[in-house]
Every structure is written in C-alpha cells, then in structure tokens.
Amino acid sequence: MTAYSEILVDTPQNGVQLIRLNRPQARNALCTALLGELDAALALAAENDDIRVVLLSGSEKVFAAGADIKEMAALDAVGLWKDRRPQHWQAIRHFPKPLIAAVNGYCLGGGMELAMHADIIVAGTDARFGQPEINLGIIPGAGGTQRLVRAVGKSLAMKLILSGQFIGAEEALSAGLVAEVTQPELTLKRANALAETIAGKSPIALRLAKEAILSSFESPLSQGLELERKAFLFLAASQDRQEGINAFLEKRTPKFTGQ
Ligand code: CAA
Numbered sequence: 001m002t003a004y005s006e007i008l009v010d011t012p013q014n015g016v017q018l019i020r021l022n023r024p025q026a027r028n029a030l031c032t033a034l035l036g037e038l039d040a041a042l043a044l045a046a047e048n049d050d051i052r053v054v055l056l057s058g059s060e061k062v063f064a065a066g067a068d069i070k071e072m073a074a075l076d077a078v079g080l081w082k083d084r085r086p087q088h089w090q091a092i093r094h095f096p097k098p099l100i101a102a103v104n105g106y107c108l109g110g111g112m113e114l115a116m117h118a119d120i121i122v123a124g125t126d127a128r129f130g131q132p133e134i135n136l137g138i139i140p141g142a143g144g145t146q147r148l149v150r151a152v153g154k155s156l157a158m159k160l161i162l163s164g165q166f167i168g169a170e171e172a173l174s175a176g177l178v179a180e181v182t183q184p185e186l187t188l189k190r191a192n193a194l195a196e197t198i199a200g201k202s203p204i205a206l207r208l209a210k211e212a213i214l215s216s217f218e219s220p221l222s223q224g225l226e227l228e229r230k231a232f233l234f235l236a237a238s239q240d241r242q243e244g245i246n247a248f249l250e251k252r253t254p255k256f257t258g259q
Pocket of ligand 1 (some may be wrong): 025026027029030065066067068069070071106108109110111113132133136139140141142144
C-alpha cells in the first residue's frame with residue numbers, strides 16, 4: 001500500500017479510481033511532492049487492470065491554485081532546471097487511460113494546466129479558470145500557452161494569459177475548455193457517473209481512441225488519419241470487438257475484458 005501525504009487515493013470502484021488533491025492549507029498548490037505523488041499514483045493506475053478511468057478532483061472550494069509559489073520562489077534558474085517537475089508533468093501527459101477532471105472553485109495557473117492534461121473537464125458552476133502567472137511576472141510553465149490556445153482559440157487564450165483575468169464555468173463551456181457544467185455539489189457525482197460509463201467500454205478501444213485524439217494536436221491530418229486507420233484495424237484483432245458486436249446482435253450488454 002503506497003502512502004501519500006499530498007493526495008488522497010481512493011480504492012477503485014466500478015473501474016474508476018478517484019484521486020483528490022489534498023493540500024487545503026495551500027489551496028491545493030502543486031508543490032513538487034504533490035506532483036511526484038500524482039505521478040506515482042497514475043503509474044500504479046496505469047498498470048492496474050481494475051482501474052479503467054481515473055477521476056481527478058480538488059476540494060469543494062478549489063481545484064488547485066497553481067504551482068506552489070513559495071516553493072518556486074526558493075528556486076533559481078538552475079534549481080528550476082534540476083527540478084523533477086517536468087518529468088512528473090511528462091508522466092501525467094503520457095497517462096494512457098482516460099483521465100477526467102472534476103473542477104470546483106479556483107482552477108488557476110498550474111492547476112488549470114493540470115485540468116487541461118485531463119481528457120475531459122467537468123466543472124461546477126462555481127469554477128473559476130485562469131492563468132494568472134502574468135501577475136507574478138512569469139508565464140505558464142506547464143503547457144498553458146500551448147494547450148489553452150488549442151482548447152479555446154487564440155483570442156481568448158491571449159486574453160487570459162496576457163491579462164491574468166479569470167473566466168467562469170459557463171464561459172469555459174462555451175469556449176470548449178470544459179465538456180459539462182453542473183451544480184457545484186454535483187460535480188464529483190456527475191464526473192464519476194461519466195467515468196463509470198467510460199469504464200464500461202473496452203479498455204483497448206479507449207486507449208487507442210485517446211491516443212488517436214491526442215495525436216491530432218501533434219500531427220498533420222493525413223498522419224492522424226493513418227494512425228486512426230491502423231488503430232481501427234488493430235482493434236479488429238481484439239476479443240472486445242467481437243464481444244461488442246456479438247452483444248449488439250444478441251441484444252445484451254457487452255462485457256469488455258480488455259483482451
Ligand atoms: N502557492 C503557494 N501557496 C498558495 C498558493 C500558491 N499557488 N495559492 C494560495 N496559497 C496559500 C496562501 O499563501 C495562503 O497561505 P497562508 O495561509 O500561509 O498565508 C493560503 O494558501 C490561503 O490563500 P489565500 O488566503 O490567498 O486564499 P483565498 O481563498 O483568499 O484565495 C486564491 C484563493 C484566489 C487561489 C489565491 O490564493 C491566489 O490567488 N493564489 C495564487 C494563484 C496564482 O497566482 N497561481 C499561479 C501560480 S504560478 C504557476 O502556476 C506556474 C505554472 O504555470 C506551473
């Protein structure tokens with residue numbers, strides 16, 4: 001059993017593992033230890049066949065207030081360069097299973113960048129998204145300049161990153177940053193229901209679908225289409241595909257095993 005101090009890792013239920021950021025005294029600021037624990041928990045989740053989807057949340061009032069500014073203040077350029085944070089971010093980026101973020105309250109700076117590492121964001125109406133790094137004389141350092149523009153387009157990304165202003169959940173929804181907005185007290189419940197629905201699908205198909213969608217950010221259309229085609233053909237060799245098709249024809253619910 002792995003012991004964590006900065007996150008809470010629940011026992012998986014119905015294929016869903018809930019990981020909660022747990023630094024209430026620092027508004028869930030992402031210190032290096034927290035990112036390291038998240039990296040470790042995701043590595044275990046990636047290997048555990050009982051876990052098909054990971055759900056990431058903060059507390060009721062804050063998802064995460066960004067990088068730990070106090071920790072960051074103590075690091076000079078060489079210190080930042082030697083820091084393990086980039087490796088932890090890489091590990092989160094390469095997590096192969098669906099990752100859903102349930103966001104209530106402040107979701108700022110590195111916290112917003114963490115939410116954007118998730119495949120789907122479900123937000124409460126109280127969510128506040130922003131990249132306020134500019135107020136500290138710095139810029140986003142965990143992919144915000146790249147992921148935000150891909151999520152919401154140039155103009156809004158520029159507005160948020162250059163002004164440090166926040167947007168609410170409804171604006172985030174209409175901009176395409178989040179997939180769904182719900183009442184704050186229902187955010188985790190709704191995100192969990194979505195996670196359970198996804199957990200019922202074929203793990204192989206989920207993994208390949210995620211890989212294909214994410215490749216659209218990295219490659220030209222022709223290359224992405226090629227990857228999709230190969231993934232589609234690869235799935236024809238899976239028992240899950242047979243099971244899915246048989247279940248449809250036999251009018252029953254499929255039981256996907258990941259084979
Ligand atoms: N890092 C370290 N400590 C933080 C923190 C952060 N990002 N955010 C909040 N805290 C700490 C505060 O210092 C305070 O600690 P003390 O009790 O010891 O004074 C405690 O958490 C509570 O904070 P507030 O009193 O400010 O709480 P609030 O509820 O009034 O406000 C908030 C919440 C709006 C999130 C506000 O705390 C805030 O603006 N935080 C900073 C947000 C920010 O600038 N984020 C960007 C960080 S840089 C970054 O993320 C770089 C990157 O791209 C990787």
